[in-house]
Amino acid sequence: MSLHRVSASACITAALTSFLAFSAQTAFAQPRHGERVRDDLDRGRSHRPAELIIQFKATASEADIRRAMSRVQGTVSEEVARKSNRRDRKGDLLSIRTGQGRSLKDAMTQIEADDAVEFVEPNWTYTHQQVANPNDPAMAGTCRAPDAYNGNVPSHCLWGVLSATTSPSNAYGSGALAALGAGAQCSSAVHVGVIDEGVMISHPDLSTNIWVNSRDGTVDRRDNDGNGLIDDINGWNFDGRNRTVYGGSFDDHGSHVAGTIAARANNAAGGFGICPNAKIISAKFLGLLGGSTTNAIAAINYITKLKVDNPTLRIVATNNSWGGGGFSQGLADAIANAGNAGILFVVAAGNSNVNLDAAPSYPASYNLPNMITVAAINSAGSRASFSNYGANSVHIAAPGTNIYSTVPNSRGQAAYSYYAGTSMATPHVTGAVALYASMCPNATAPQIKNAILSAAKVNGNLTGLVQNARQLDLSSFVPGMVCPQ
Numbered sequence: 392m393s394l395h396r397v398s399a400s401a402c403i404t405a406a407l408t409s410f411l412a413f414s415a416q417t418a419f420a421q422p423r424h425g426e427r428v429r430d431d432l433d434r435g436r437s438h439r440p441a442e443l444i445i446q447f448k449a450t451a452s453e454a455d456i457r458r459a460m461s462r463v464q465g466t467v468s469e470e471v472a473r474k475s476n477r478r479d480r481k482g483d484l485l486s487i488r489t490g491q492g493r494s495l496k497d498a499m500t501q502i503e504a505d506d507a508v509e510f511v512e513p514n515w516t517y518t519h520q521q522v523a524n525p526n527d528p529a530m531a532g533t534c535r536a537p538d539a540y541n542g543n544v545p546s547h548c549l550w551g552v553l554s555a556t557t558s559p560s561n562a563y564g565s566g567a568l569a570a571l572g573a574g575a576q577c578s579s580a581v582h583v584g585v586i587d588e589g590v591m592i593s594h595p596d597l598s599t600n601i602w603v604n605s606r607d608g609t610v611d612r613r614d615n616d617g618n619g620l621i622d623d624i625n626g627w628n629f630d631g632r633n634r635t636v637y638g639g640s641f642d643d644h645g646s647h648v649a650g651t652i653a654a655r656a657n658n659a660a661g662g663f664g665i666c667p668n669a670k671i672i673s674a675k676f677l678g679l680l681g682g683s684t685t686n687a688i689a690a691i692n693y694i695t696k697l698k699v700d701n702p703t704l705r706i707v708a709t710n711n712s713w714g715g716g717g718f719s720q721g722l723a724d725a726i727a728n729a730g731n732a733g734i735l736f737v738v739a740a741g742n743s744n745v746n747l748d749a750a751p752s753y754p755a756s757y758n759l760p761n762m763i764t765v766a767a768i769n770s771a772g773s774r775a776s777f778s779n780y781g782a783n784s785v786h787i788a789a790p791g792t793n794i795y796s797t798v799p800n801s802r803g804q805a806a807y808s809y810y811a812g813t814s815m816a817t818p819h820v821t822g823a824v825a826l827y828a829s830m831c832p833n834a835t836a837p838q839i840k841n842a843i844l845s846a847a848k849v850n851g852n853l854t855g856l857v858q859n860a861r862q863l864d865l866s867s868f869v870p871g872m873v874c875p876q
């Protein structure tokens with residue numbers, strides 16, 4: 392119990408620090424909000440047609456809200472976050488459908504002019520950050536039982552867990568095999584949110600590592616834990632608005648990501664994740680048409696609330712292998728609130744082969760203290776040809792081509808496949824966060840982020856592309872390592 396108390400007070404201190412840092416940033420950024428979102432509209436960032444997200448001031452009354460919406464004949468499409476449920480003292484965040492016959496920019500201008508409104512923005516849409524896997528003959532074939540830490544990991548499988556000292560070796564892998572082989576223990580008490588498509592919770596390499604929400608009891612059509620969602624036993628589907636986190640073969644991307652974080656080890660099946668006992672909480676918001684900002688905010692807020700309502704639930708990070716949106720203050724606020732609850736937001740840099748320092752893309756480009764933005768490298772240690780980069784805005788690179796992990800196949804059966812993308816690099820880092828949190832259970836979110844970045848090694852190929860030319864290296868996460876006090 393005392394461990395929990397120490398950890399909770401440390402979290403509060405860290406939360407205050409990051410909250411203050413974030414407040415300073417918003418105070419600086421706020422006046423440019425309207426300009427930023429208009430620029431992103433001009434750049435053609437995709438968004439839901441005739442929909443706007445409005446952040447009302449905390450002082451706005453119901454009458455004020457109705458008046459502001461009437462300026463554009465707007466109707467509420469979703470209550471994204473109600474003032475009464477918010478801990479950040481902000482007002483209602485609503486999405487609305489605007490009346491016909493006016494441009495989105497014109498509607499924004501009309502609403503911005505209302506005294507009750509803090510900001511208004513489009514409902515941007517996002518896609519997962521997977522690309523077609525480059526055809527690499529060296530990676531052909533099936534991995535046969537590569538999931539024990541005995542050095543028998545075939546080099547064509549799971550190169551992302553290797554390092555210079557493993558056999559076989561790959562100096563550009565994450566070092567996970569070296570750490571796990573040396574006795575690093577991933578704790579089943581550590582939880583991560585997978586904000587993505589759904590996750591194949593029945594996959595034999597994942598099923599034991601799927602979170603079960605005991606506080607919502609059984610599927611009894613009751614919201615036993617009072618979080619507003621009925622029977623969110625393994626997570627929630629914000630795209631379909633139901634409790635089904637796995638729908639079928641189209642939930643392959645989320646399943647692949649989950650396996651890189653936490654597929655089982657030593658079960659003589661498939662590969663293994665970076666933290667092979669961590670628990671996965673599925674917050675599905677990507678559907679067949681991608682995902683919206685409103686659903687992304689709802690998914691993030693769900694994970695945050697789970698932890699805030701139950702501080703002994705050790706949620707250390709969310710994995711966010713999606714992007715491509717315009718600037719949203721509403722989404723940035725949700726990420727910052729997760730940070731205030733001690734949750735890191737690990738996010739894909741994106742696959743457009745652009746410099747994010749010059750051409751920001753969201754959520755990768757929010758400059759928030761609880762974010763780790765991840766580029767992809769290939770097995771030869773070069774930036775993957777598709778990966779976004781940025782010496783200022785990308786924190787770290789990780790393996791992102793020919794990544795072998797858990798999927799449903801086209802018939803919906805449990806299988807494995809090689810995928811590529813910054814989508815695949817990101818869960819290597821999320822898994823590293825979970826493993827470090829396992830080894831150092833009292834580490835705060837800022838301490839975990841600092842540890843991941845400090846332990847990274849320099850890869851000269853990444854000079855000018857990634858902060859400090861960093862490449863993920865968790866080979867030093869071994870028993871006896873020094874944890875922050």
Ligand SMILES: [Ca+2]
Pocket residue numbers: 607613614615616617618619620621622623
């Ligand atoms: Ca519930």
Ligand SMILES: [Ca+2]
Pocket residue numbers: 607608609610611612613614615621622623
């Ligand atoms: Ca229930």
Ligand SMILES: [Ca+2]
Pocket residue numbers: 538596654655656657658659660661662663
């Ligand atoms: Ca396995």
